[in-house]
Amino acid sequence: QLRLSSGRTPPGPGGPPFLGQLPAFFAKALRFGRRFRFHLYLQGLSRRFGPVTAFRLGTQRFVLISGHAALREALIGRGDAFGYRMDTPFFRYLSRKRGLAMSDGPLWAEHRRFAVRAFRRLGLGGPQAEALIEAECRSLLDALADALDGRASAEVDASDLITRAIVNVISQLLFSTRADYSDSELSEYVSHLSTLTHGDFVTLLITCYPWLPIRPMLALSSGARALDRSNNWVLEFMRTRVEAVRAGRMDPNFWTDPDSQPANYVEAYLLEQQRQLRETGSVGTFDDYQLYRSAYDIYLGGTETSANSLRWLLLMAALHPDMQRRCRLEVAAAIGTDWRPVSMADREKLPFTRAFIEETLRLVVPLPLGVNSRVVRATEVLGCTVEPSDFVMLNLFATHRDPEHFPEPERFNPERFIEPESGRCRRLDQAVSFGIGRRACLGEQLAQRELLTLFGSLLSRFRFELGDAEKAEPERLEELMLGSIGLIRAPGDHRLRITRVDWSDEKIDD
Numbered sequence: 001q002l003r004l005s006s007g008r009t010p011p012g013p014g015g016p017p018f019l020g021q022l023p024a025f026f027a028k029a030l031r032f033g034r035r036f037r038f039h040l041y042l043q044g045l046s047r048r049f050g051p052v053t054a055f056r057l058g059t060q061r062f063v064l065i066s067g068h069a070a071l072r073e074a075l076i077g078r079g080d081a082f083g084y085r086m087d088t089p090f091f092r093y094l095s096r097k098r099g100l101a102m103s104d105g106p107l108w109a110e111h112r113r114f115a116v117r118a119f120r121r122l123g124l125g126g127p128q129a130e131a132l133i134e135a136e137c138r139s140l141l142d143a144l145a146d147a148l149d150g151r152a153s154a155e156v157d158a159s160d161l162i163t164r165a166i167v168n169v170i171s172q173l174l175f176s177t178r179a180d181y182s183d184s185e186l187s188e189y190v191s192h193l194s195t196l197t198h199g200d201f202v203t204l205l206i207t208c209y210p211w212l213p214i215r216p217m218l219a220l221s222s223g224a225r226a227l228d229r230s231n232n233w234v235l236e237f238m239r240t241r242v243e244a245v246r247a248g249r250m251d252p253n254f255w256t257d258p259d260s261q262p263a264n265y266v267e268a269y270l271l272e273q274q275r276q277l278r279e280t281g282s283v284g285t286f287d288d289y290q291l292y293r294s295a296y297d298i299y300l301g302g303t304e305t306s307a308n309s310l311r312w313l314l315l316m317a318a319l320h321p322d323m324q325r326r327c328r329l330e331v332a333a334a335i336g337t338d339w340r341p342v343s344m345a346d347r348e349k350l351p352f353t354r355a356f357i358e359e360t361l362r363l364v365v366p367l368p369l370g371v372n373s374r375v376v377r378a379t380e381v382l383g384c385t386v387e388p389s390d391f392v393m394l395n396l397f398a399t400h401r402d403p404e405h406f407p408e409p410e411r412f413n414p415e416r417f418i419e420p421e422s423g424r425c426r427r428l429d430q431a432v433s434f435g436i437g438r439r440a441c442l443g444e445q446l447a448q449r450e451l452l453t454l455f456g457s458l459l460s461r462f463r464f465e466l467g468d469a470e471k472a473e474p475e476r477l478e479e480l481m482l483g484s485i486g487l488i489r490a491p492g493d494h495r496l497r498i499t500r501v502d503w504s505d506e507k508i509d510d
């Protein structure tokens with residue numbers, strides 16, 4: 001086979017044929033038991049073998065890219081080779097390589113460009129998105145106030161309400177609809193979401209032995225069937241929502257009038273579909289299935305990531321009461337005591353609150369290993385060759401623990417995001433929670449808006465403390481801080497004590 005790269009094989013641990021690192025992986029899992037986490041295991045490998053490491057799990061070779069220099073070289077310097085997603089028969093079966101997150105090549109490029117344009121047209125960076133998030137913020141605050149049930153303070157599991165609020169923001173963006181927090185279909189979606197984002201033994205097996213035939217896997221494994229069922233359920237859910245949007249426009253001229261203004265993403269797509277049909281006689285790649293899958297990716301991509309980030313933010317606020325108070329006072333000074341939700345116009349007045357959010361995302365890394373990808377041709381990174389047959393993992397988690405860029409990396413220190421001279425909040429290039437390069441997160445702007453508005457507004461209305469059980473049992477707290485196992489890092493189950501903020505108290509304390 002013609003080799004186009006002269007780099008060396010990335011260093012890494014060996015392992016027996018057919019198993020590779022699986023025995024070492026399971027030995028670690030047994031040793032650490034409930035405290036075992038894949039991203040911590042991979043952090044150990046990156047520390048031992050360097051920024052580009054290769055290892056085998058089962059029959060599959062993985063290349064792990066860690067640290068800002070290696071990520072930059074791969075995803076920006078060699079972005080044309082790296083902008084491809086992992087391709088296995090099972091993931092191909094689930095996604096048909098359509099949509100936005102799992103597709104590749106020209107199809108992905110065309111639809112990513114469209115999505116960026118559509119988000120802009122729908123005002124994702126402007127007042128429309130703001131109004132939508134603010135309205136949902138009010139509903140979330142009301143739901144939390146209801147959970148207090150007239151008491152000044154109570155222990156509450158806010159997790160579910162947070163997911164529902166975030167789902168509603170995405171749902172408004174895609175379909176201009178929202179659901180009541182008690183809606184049963186929303187509950188069903190939330191349960192499928194959990195199947196799709198929490199890894200289990202089956203996901204590990206089909207990743208380590210990607211050649212395993214799909215039909216027997218589905219017949220033998222209840223986990224594979226659950227994944228398949230949830231995938232189909234969410235896809236069908238998207239189809240019915242899309243069709244409701246299409247049917248909702250009574251005036252058929254709306255779809256053919258080039259000047260029609262879309263109210264949501266689905267309308268923007270359907271208008272583009274009609275434009276292609278008018279101009280070329282075919283819808284091209286803008287078919288209905290691509291729309292269902294794109295809606296699926298935006299819905300899924302924008303739900304658990306943002307919802308978990310908000311859960312982590314409240315937990316961090318509970319763990320750091322002085323900093324929580326500093327954020328609250330900053331928000332109060334920005335919005336005044338005549339309450340309204342925090343908005344992007346308040347940004348400059350909220351440097352510490354924003355730094356608190358940045359630091360939480362740095363320490364937590366909601367998607368610690370990014371989204372698995374591959375290269376389209378043999379490509380060198382820091383002198384090591386990555387082969388097209390490799391699965392590439394982005395070690396975002398370890399990148400945020402590089403002491404050269406983040407001194408005392410395990411310490412929660414929002415000040416690192418504050419410019420010493422001006423006191424303003426700054427972005428750090430080495431903070432890569434949303435990924436970098438061509439496949440970086442499509443929803444970063446929306447996520448940043450959601451987090452600032454929801455977190456700032458929640459702090460202005462409630463004080464958050466750890467629940468009694470978490471306070472009493474340090475091991476429990478330690479475990480919940482380890483986060484869940486799976487693609488997305490969620491804090492373990494916990495309750496927070498929520499207390500209404502009494503502004504007069506705040507001023508007295510000051």
Ligand code: HEM
Nearest residue numbers: 101301302305306309366371434435439440441442443447
């Ligand atoms: C705090 C919240 C979020 C975090 C930390 C996050 C993080 C990420 C990361 C790390 C990636 C993969 C980057 C790569 O492969 O190089 C990604 C991809 C993606 N995200 Fe997000 N995300 C968040 C919120 C959102 C939201 C709100 C949306 C929807 C509007 C969204 C939609 C997507 C999509 C569609 C992709 C796939 C992009 C592609 O493959 O071209 N994300 N995100």
